[in-house]
Amino acid sequence: MVFNSYTFIAFFLIVLVLHNLPLPWKVKKINLLVASYIFYAAWNPPFILLLWLSTVVDFFVGRALYIQPNKHKRRVLLVVSLIGNLGMLCFFKYGGFILDNFVHMVNALGVNYHPAKPNIILPAGISFYTFTTLCYTIDMYKKESRPVKTLLDFSLFVTFFPHLVAGPIVRPPQLVPQFETPRTASRRQLMEGLFLLSLGLFMKVVLADSMLSASADTVFNAHGPLPALDAWMGLLAFTGQIFFDFAGYSTCAVGAALCLGFILPQNFRWPYGAVGFSDFWRRWHITLSSWLRDYLYIPLGGNRHGKWRTYINLMLTMLLGGLWHGANWTFVAWGGLHGFYLWVEKFFNDRKERARLSTGMEGGMVVSLSGSAAVMAKPMRSVTGEISSPILPARLSSINRSGWFYALFTFFLVNITWVFFRASTFGGAGNILGSMFGVVHGGTPLLTSLAMVKIGVIIAIMLILHWFLRNSRVLELAQRLPWWLTGIIWSGMVILLILSQESSSSFIYFQF
Amino acid sequence: MVILVIAVIGGWELYLRHRGVTISYDNGKELWSDKRAMVYEPPEKTTVFIGSSRIKYDLDIETFQKMTGRHAVQLAVEGSSPMPVLEDLGEDTAFRGRLVVDVTEILFFSMAPPNLERPQTDLAWYKGRTPAQRASFVLDRVLESQFVFLDRDFMSLNDAIANLKIPDRPGVFVFPAFPMDFNRTNFERQSKMTDHFVADTSLQHRVQNIWVFLMEMGKHAPPPKGDPVAMILGNAKKAVDKIRARGGEVFFTRTPSSGPMLGGEMHVFPRDKGWEPLLAATRSKGFHFMDKPATAHLICPEWSHLTPSDAVLYTKALIAQLPPSFVTTN
Numbered sequence: 001m002v003f004n005s006y007t008f009i010a011f012f013l014i015v016l017v018l019h020n021l022p023l024p025w026k027v028k029k030i031n032l033l034v035a036s037y038i039f040y041a042a043w044n045p046p047f048i049l050l051l052w053l054s055t056v057v058d059f060f061v062g063r064a065l066y067i068q069p070n071k072h073k074r075r076v077l078l079v080v081s082l083i084g085n086l087g088m089l090c091f092f093k094y095g096g097f098i099l100d101n102f103v104h105m106v107n108a109l110g111v112n113y114h115p116a117k118p119n120i121i122l123p124a125g126i127s128f129y130t131f132t133t134l135c136y137t138i139d140m141y142k143k144e145s146r147p148v149k150t151l152l153d154f155s156l157f158v159t160f161f162p163h164l165v166a167g168p169i170v171r172p173p174q175l176v177p178q179f180e181t182p183r184t185a186s187r188r189q190l191m192e193g194l195f196l197l198s199l200g201l202f203m204k205v206v207l208a209d210s211m212l213s214a215s216a217d218t219v220f221n222a223h224g225p226l227p228a229l230d231a232w233m234g235l236l237a238f239t240g241q242i243f244f245d246f247a248g249y250s251t252c253a254v255g256a257a258l259c260l261g262f263i264l265p266q267n268f269r270w271p272y273g274a275v276g277f278s279d280f281w282r283r284w285h286i287t288l289s290s291w292l293r294d295y296l297y298i299p300l301g302g303n304r305h306g307k308w309r310t311y312i313n314l315m316l317t318m319l320l321g322g323l324w325h326g327a328n329w330t331f332v333a334w335g336g337l338h339g340f341y342l343w344v345e346k347f348f349n350d351r352k353e354r355a356r357l358s359t360g361m362e363g364g365m366v367v368s369l370s371g372s373a374a375v376m377a378k379p380m381r382s383v384t385g386e387i388s389s390p391i392l393p394a395r396l397s398s399i400n401r402s403g404w405f406y407a408l409f410t411f412f413l414v415n416i417t418w419v420f421f422r423a424s425t426f427g428g429a430g431n432i433l434g435s436m437f438g439v440v441h442g443g444t445p446l447l448t449s450l451a452m453v454k455i456g457v458i459i460a461i462m463l464i465l466h467w468f469l470r471n472s473r474v475l476e477l478a479q480r481l482p483w484w485l486t487g488i489i490w491s492g493m494v495i496l497l498i499l500s501q502e503s504s505s506s507f508i509y510f511q512f
Numbered sequence: 513m514v515i516l517v518i519a520v521i522g523g524w525e526l527y528l529r530h531r532g533v534t535i536s537y538d539n540g541k542e543l544w545s546d547k548r549a550m551v552y553e554p555p556e557k558t559t560v561f562i563g564s565s566r567i568k569y570d571l572d573i574e575t576f577q578k579m580t581g582r583h584a585v586q587l588a589v590e591g592s593s594p595m596p597v598l599e600d601l602g603e604d605t606a607f608r609g610r611l612v613v614d615v616t617e618i619l620f621f622s623m624a625p626p627n628l629e630r631p632q633t634d635l636a637w638y639k640g641r642t643p644a645q646r647a648s649f650v651l652d653r654v655l656e657s658q659f660v661f662l663d664r665d666f667m668s669l670n671d672a673i674a675n676l677k678i679p680d681r682p683g684v685f686v687f688p689a690f691p692m693d694f695n696r697t698n699f700e701r702q703s704k705m706t707d708h709f710v711a712d713t714s715l716q717h718r719v720q721n722i723w724v725f726l727m728e729m730g731k732h733a734p735p736p737k738g739d740p741v742a743m744i745l746g747n748a749k750k751a752v753d754k755i756r757a758r759g760g761e762v763f764f765t766r767t768p769s770s771g772p773m774l775g776g777e778m779h780v781f782p783r784d785k786g787w788e789p790l791l792a793a794t795r796s797k798g799f800h801f802m803d804k805p806a807t808a809h810l811i812c813p814e815w816s817h818l819t820p821s822d823a824v825l826y827t828k829a830l831i832a833q834l835p836p837s838f839v840t841t842n
Binding site: 001002005006007008010041042043044045206210211444445446447448449450453454487488490491494495496498499500501502 | 513516517520521524538642643644645647648651652655661662663664667668669670672673674676678679680681682683684685686
């Protein structure tokens, strides 16, 4: 089920009531687990078997990995877990893609091979829960945390409904300890949770679905050339849509968990206020970027084997990160473009660093992904109770006014990457880019003046907020405002949410 | 916060009711799917209707159900060809019912993607409905039956913003908006014009202008590839044969149109080019509104759909023409 549906409202009210009844903690956890399975099965009940399989296998393999003294047996166990998890992901998500590419390859070699198209349905959230269970077994292999004590706690860790289908991607130390002691939300947590839930739904339903999605679809579904204005506005509409859609989901997830007394990691932190691309990846889908860093980039060698290996590792991480988003070469191109941006940024940062060392000046303001890998730390609990990511920027306060220009430049380049993310073919991406930069001429105007006004106003406000609030947290801001103003803003969001009357469309990231 | 939300939404609801706005259900894929699932009801108790918008206005479901004692399942979709639904029912081995197909020739004999898109979307939604979507529909139905402001077609935030009427650049295609009074949809998917629409000729002219706009658009559309009429006749025959082979029955009806719309339709598809070949190809019986005095001179205020009172007359005439197995419960 999706957060933006009547079913979820009814479901969540029942879960809230059950969770606040005077029942033993174990019973409450069983309630949450059953509710999470219902939440998942409400899409496609048979796929719950995959979730069970993944949970049970990784629980027992994880425990065995931790206690097994024999190095070779531990490696075998790890391989079993990797094959199980990644094999499932490859079959369901990449099966058709792999077959398509194989057919293209053999056809190019002159072999006349045309198999039937496989009809594989992608189980919702498989990319997310696979990463959740994978990080557990890898942690057990590396003995970086202790095994989860009970199957109930592990099942709840994997299946907990707020994060199950589209993240945030949680690590065992972030969530499992919260299941070990009884907890319900305090009155303040409940209010904050409901506020975040309203904000997330407002972002998804009002801004992404009601205001921006139609314009983005119109432009990206166009088959011929477009006027440059339409191409740019359609792209900006998608830039806003993808943020409000995915950040909206994450905000709902954090809010729903908070209403039940659980704290999930933050997944977005004003990403369009980023100065540079490593900063962008510290702000966009934070739990994925930190997962890729810890379980892909660092195991590949990170920045420990010289400059060129660092560049290669960086690019591989971004290419695979792109492929994680979808079984299409356009996603790989999207990741590759981000990898290229990070390369360029690293090149200039390295040069700057060398200059700094030679003159003894203070370092540059941007810390690259490779640089941040070297200073990685465990997730930390902030004073407000929110778990912060270890890769949040440390020197943002040093950003001066010229940062506004760099932030806009970063935003411009990020926009270019979204073309490959949204277009389903390279031809489509080429058409949009060609139209944007005047390479392709002609085309009929598609977007109405009203649509462009909506896009312009929303994107302008979004950019201003992302820049000026770039070091703030939403809840801290809400607490700082006078109660009546918070109340009016909250009411406004709920009223617009009710009036928008958008149907319960899926979140974009569900397809990943 | 709660008080402010209730005050604003409650005030909006009261204002709309004061203006005379009535309940109208969201005529989308969810409601269509709910009705699509009803085609498996016992054939002796249910008659299924497919087609374009005309049958949605012209069949008065209450009259039909009262006179025949049978359940009328309305599956017609506005602005589209019924062929995707007819073919789907032909392929559906569980369907053995009584099927009435409304024919608006310019849509029925069209293979243009825009005329097929909505029924195809509805069918895809019906076949892929999740348990959560079904549950949401049930809850939504309860709310829609109580609140006038829950009308996605005319009362959504986007509609309110659209009233700003900002002029567009030259060349931008904007589909003209139908007035709200032209279409109020009930839970059985019957469309009705309001009394205000029936009385207000300026609103009727607005809709007539939309038909003129669409007809002009049709004139500039690229010519179809091949012979769509022959292809559609073939596909219709296949679907009808399959339904009949399972014990089902199919009947065609040509619902009324009038004024320049009727003239234009008869020019493009005279009876011997559309209606009669269809009945011959499918070996079916049908009821053309021109064939009976009771319906031949019905006037559609905006040239294409009947008023609620004339829909009752038409429904009675249709019942008289339908074979007994479509209108009796034996």
